[in-house]
Amino acid sequence: MGIIGKTDSQIEKIIQQEADRQEYELNLIASENIVSQAVMAAQGSILTNKYAEGYPARRYYGGCEYVDQAEDLAIERAKKLFKVEYANVQPHSGSGANMAAYFAVLNPGDRILAMDLSHGGHLTHGAAVSFSGKLYDFAHYGLSPETERIDLNQVEALAKKHRPKLIVAGASAYPRIIDFKGFSQIAKSVNALFMVDMAHIAGLVATGVHPSPVGFADLITSTTHKTLRGPRGGLILSSERYAKAIGSQIFPGIQGGPLMHVIAAKAIAFKEALGQSFTDYQKQVVKNASALAFVMMERGYKLISGGTDNHMVLVDFSQKDISGKDAEERLGRAGITVNKNTIPNEKRGPFVTSGIRIGLPLVTSRGMDEKASKRIAGFICDVLDDQENIEITAGKVKDLCLQYPLYKGK
Numbered sequence: 059m060g061i062i063g064k065t066d067s068q069i070e071k072i073i074q075q076e077a078d079r080q081e082y083e084l085n086l087i088a089s090e091n092i093v094s095q096a097v098m099a100a101q102g103s104i105l106t107n108k109y110a111e112g113y114p115a116r117r118y119y120g121g122c123e124y125v126d127q128a129e130d131l132a133i134e135r136a137k138k139l140f141k142v143e144y145a146n147v148q149p150h151s152g153s154g155a156n157m158a159a160y161f162a163v164l165n166p167g168d169r170i171l172a173m174d175l176s177h178g179g180h181l182t183h184g185a186a187v188s189f190s191g192k193l194y195d196f197a198h199y200g201l202s203p204e205t206e207r208i209d210l211n212q213v214e215a216l217a218k219k220h221r222p223k224l225i226v227a228g229a230s231a232y233p234r235i236i237d238f239k240g241f242s243q244i245a246k247s248v249n250a251l252f253m254v255d256m257a258h259i260a261g262l263v264a265t266g267v268h269p270s271p272v273g274f275a276d277l278i279t280s281t282t283h284k285t286l287r288g289p290r291g292g293l294i295l296s297s298e299r300y301a302k303a304i305g306s307q308i309f310p311g312i313q314g315g316p317l318m319h320v321i322a323a324k325a326i327a328f329k330e331a332l333g334q335s336f337t338d339y340q341k342q343v344v345k346n347a348s349a350l351a352f353v354m355m356e357r358g359y360k361l362i363s364g365g366t367d368n369h370m371v372l373v374d375f376s377q378k379d380i381s382g383k384d385a386e387e388r389l390g391r392a393g394i395t396v397n398k399n400t401i402p403n404e405k406r407g408p409f410v411t412s413g414i415r416i417g418l419p420l421v422t423s424r425g426m427d428e429k430a431s432k433r434i435a436g437f438i439c440d441v442l443d444d445q446e447n448i449e450i451t452a453g454k455v456k457d458l459c460l461q462y463p464l465y466k467g468k
Contacts, residue, residue, distance in 0.1 A: 080092075080464060081459065081463065081464050082393065082456050082459050082460070083393040083394065083395060083455065083456075083459065084393060084394045084395065084421060084434060084437075084455050084458070084459065085395045085420045085421070086394060086395060086396045086416045086417055086418070086420070086421065086434070087395055087396065087397055087415075087417055087420070088231075088258065088284075088369060088370040088397075088415050088416065088417025088419070089230070089257075089258065089281075089283070089284050089417065090283070090284070090417070090419070090420050091283055091284060091285065091286075091287045091419045091420050091423055092287070092420055092423040092424065092464055092465075093283075093287060093288060093289060093323070093327070094287075094326070094327075094330060095465060096326050096330075097288060097289055097323045097326050097327055097330075098323075100289075100319060100322040100323035100325075100326055101289055101319050101320060101322075101323045102319070103319050103322065105125060105128065105318040105319040105321075105322050106317075106318070106319040108121070108122070108125050108318045109315045110122045110125050110126075110129075110315055110316055110318055111309060111310075111314060111315045111316075112309065113129070113148075113305065113309070114126040114127075114129050114130050114133075125318040125321075125322075128318060128321055128322040128325055129147060129148075129316070129318070129321050129325075131325040132145075132147040132321050132322070132324045132325035132328060133145050133146075133147055135325055135328035135329055135332065136293060136295070136324075136328050137295075138328075138332065139264050139328050139331055139332055140263070140264060140270070140272055140278075140295055141270070141272055142272055142278070142295045142296065142297070143296070143297045143298045143301075144295065144296050144297060144298050144300070144301040144304070145293065145294070145295050146158075146293070146294040146295075146301075146304050146305060146308055147291075147293060147321050147324050147325075148308050148309065148313065148316040148321065149279075149291065149292025149293060149294060149308060149313070150291060150292060150313060150317060150320075151281070151290070151291065151292045152182075152255070152257040152279060152280065152281035152292045153181070153182050153292075154292050154308075154312060154313065155279040155280065155281075155292035155293060155294050156180075156182040156183075156190070156255060156279050157182070157189060157190075157307075157312055158294060158304060158307040158308045158311060158312055159253055159277045159279050159294055159304065159307075160190065160193075160194065160224070161307040161311055161312070162277070162300060162303035162304045162306075162307045163223075163224065163251055163276070163277065163300065163303065164194065164223060164224060166193045166194065167193075167194065167195060168194055168195065168222075168223045168224070169194070169195045169196070169197065169220055169221070169222040169223055169224075170183075170184060170190075170194050170195070170196050170197070170222050170223070170224045170225070170226060171196075171197050171198070171199065171213070171216055171217055171220055171222040171224070171225045171226070171250070172184050172196060172197075172198060172199075172225070172226035173198065173199060173200070173208075173226070173227070173228070173229055173232070174198035174199065174200045175198075175400070176200075176400040176401075176402065176403075176404045177198075177199075177200035177201045177402045178201065178229040178230065178231040178232040178372075178402075179198070179229055179230065180228070180229065180230045180255060180257075182255075183196070183198075183226055183228075183255070184196030184198060197216055197219075197220040197222065199212055199213045199216050200212075200402060201362075201363075201402045203402070203403070205363065206362050206363040206364070206402060207234050207363050208232070208234070208236065208237070210237060210240045210241070210244065213225075213241065213244055214244045214247070217244050217245070217247070217248045217250065218247075218248060221248055221250075222248070222250050223250055223251065224250055224251045224252070224253055225241060225244065225245045225248075225250050225251070225252050225253070226253045226254075226255060227241045227252070227253075227254050227255070227271070227275075228253075228254050228255030228256055228257065228258075228279075229255075229258065230257070230258060231370070231372055231399050231400075231415050233347075233361075233362065233363055233365070233366035233367065233368055233370050233371060233372055234363055234366070234367045234368070235268060235269065235367045235368070236254075236259075236268075236269075237269075238254060238269060238270070238271040238274040238275060239269075239274055241254075241274070242274035242275065251276045251277070252274065252275050252276050252277075253275060253276060253277040253278070253279070254271035254274075254275040254277070254278045254279070255278075255279050255280070256271060256278060256279070256280050257279070257280050257281040257284060258284055258285065258368075258369070258370070259285060259368055259369070260280040260281065260282075260284065260285055260286040260293075261284070261285030261286040261287060261331065261336070261339075261340050261343075261419070262285055262340050262343070262344070262368060262369065264286065264331050264336075264340075265331070265336060265337040265340040265341075266337070267337075267340045267341055267343075267344055268367075268368060272295070276296065276297075276299075276300065277294065277295075277296050277300060277304075278294070278295040278296065279292065279293070279294050279295075280292065280293045280294075280295070281293070282324050282327060284419065285340065285343065285369055285419050286327065286331060287327060287330070287331070287336075287339075287419070287423065288323065288324050288326075288327025288328070288330075288331075289320050289323035289324060289327065290320075291317070291320050291321075291323075291324060293324075294308070339422060339423070342422050342427065343369045343418050343419050343422045344366075344367070344368060344369065345427075345428050345431075346418040346421070346422050346426065346427065346428055346430075346431040347366045347368065347369050347370060347371055347417075347418045347431075348365070348366060348428075349428040349429075349431040349432050349435070350371055350416065350418065350431045350432065350434060350435040351365050351366050351371045351435075352365075352432075352435075353432050353435035353436060353439070354371065354373065354435050354438065354439060357435070357436075357439040357443075359373055359374075359439065359442070360373070360374040360375075360376075360377065361373060361374065362374055362401060362402070362413070369417055369418055369419050370415060370416060370417045370418070371415075371416045371417075371418075372399060372401070372413055372414075372415055372416075373385075373413055373414045373415075373416065374401050374412065374413050375412050375413055375414075376401060376405065376412045376413075380442065381398070381406055381410045381411060381412060382398030382399055382400075382406075382410065382411030382412055382413050382414050383398050383409065383410045383411060385398065385414050385442055386398045386414060388441050388442065388445060388448060389414075389438060389441055389442075391448050391452070392437065392441045392447075392448045392449075392451040392452045392455060393451075393452045393455040393456060393459075394434075394437060394438060394441070394451075394455060396414045396415065396416050396438075397414065397415050398410070398411040398413070398414055398415075399411055399413045399414055399415040400412070400413065401413040416438070418431060421434065421462070424459075424462040424463070424464060425462045425466075426458075426462055430458065430462070433454075433458060434458075437451050437454060437455060
């Protein structure tokens with residue numbers, strides 16, 4: 059980073075401090091991961107200089123012959139990875155991808171049925187503070203109070219009651235397999251379109267570790283980071299039927315020039331995801347999440363739905379004298395980063411909450427296995443059980459991180 063320091067020593071210092079935080083602490087944010095050095099290099103490449111409004115071979119600027127090749131590669135690899143007819147790799151984010159998808163098939167004021175934010179949904183699934191809640195008429199389904207899982211009988215009853223034009227499946231905090239076929243059948247029964255937001259589970263889907271929505275959903279949106287382990291950005295997949303509508307809503311609908319350096323990085327990430335080692339990685343993520351969940355339940359902590367099928371674990375503190383905010387802060391002091399999270403039928407506010415969300419993708423990228431994940435679970439429980447354990451746990455956390463460097467051989 060010497061070249062940054064020559065221009066801006068303050069930013070260089072901040073970057074180094076963040077690098078140290080990532081290296082020597084355990085990052086258990088479910089929506090974060092570690093990109094490869096090749097992905098980082100592409101994002102910092104000369105492609106950042108190029109303006110390329112439009113699509114390959116249909117640009118509004120000259121000099122796009124090489125960035126066209128990069129975008130074409132990203133598109134073809136995304137289509138191959140997810141086995142779809144159409145891929146738009148230009149969305150800057152998952153939220154932008156959702157916005158474009160809604161705009162492509164709906165009119166403002168149309169009704170949508172999606173998962174409630176406090177039960178594990180997403181801001182763009184109809185939260186009042188989001189564009190989605192402001193522009194569309196949302197109804198929401200939640201989790202069964204008995205099983206703390208999605209109840210398709212409830213979804214079907216709500217679909218028949220509200221007659222939505224679109225049903226959305228997908229979540230930001232749901233630790234179980236989602237039945238896309240079941241959702242699709244419900245959507246067809248009320249003549250609604252079906253959209254899947256697979257931002258969190260895209261890497262699991264790409265490798266068959268989680269069932270794919272392809273063949274069931276009309277529209278599929280995703281981020282390219284999280285379990286997919288690419289650069290921060292968005293993605294939309296569909297059949298050719300919706301290609302023109304989606305393309306025009308991304309540009310010129312809601313975005314201007316695409317980020318060509320990020321699209322090149324997406325192309326690299328998709329290529330990496332097509333390899334066997336990526337499939338092995340996704341399987342290990344799920345094993346690690348299950349191992350951590352087992353230890354936490356053994357130590358007396360309640361988990362939403364009683365465990366996990368995917369990359370995350372949701373801890374419920376509603377019966378304990380601690381909030382999600384307290385837990386996040388305590389664990390942070392021990393070098394363990396998690397995020398506070400609402401639980402179904404939340405009694406506390408969104409800035410306090412009664413739970414935390416724990417994700418295993420990033421530590422698995424570091425090479426950690428089930429044994430290490432069980433140790434991490436022990437660290438978490440030690441700190442939550444007694445604040446007196448924070449200092450000694452912080453030392454154990456750093457020792458574990460030193461055994462699994464972010465980038466080997468760097």
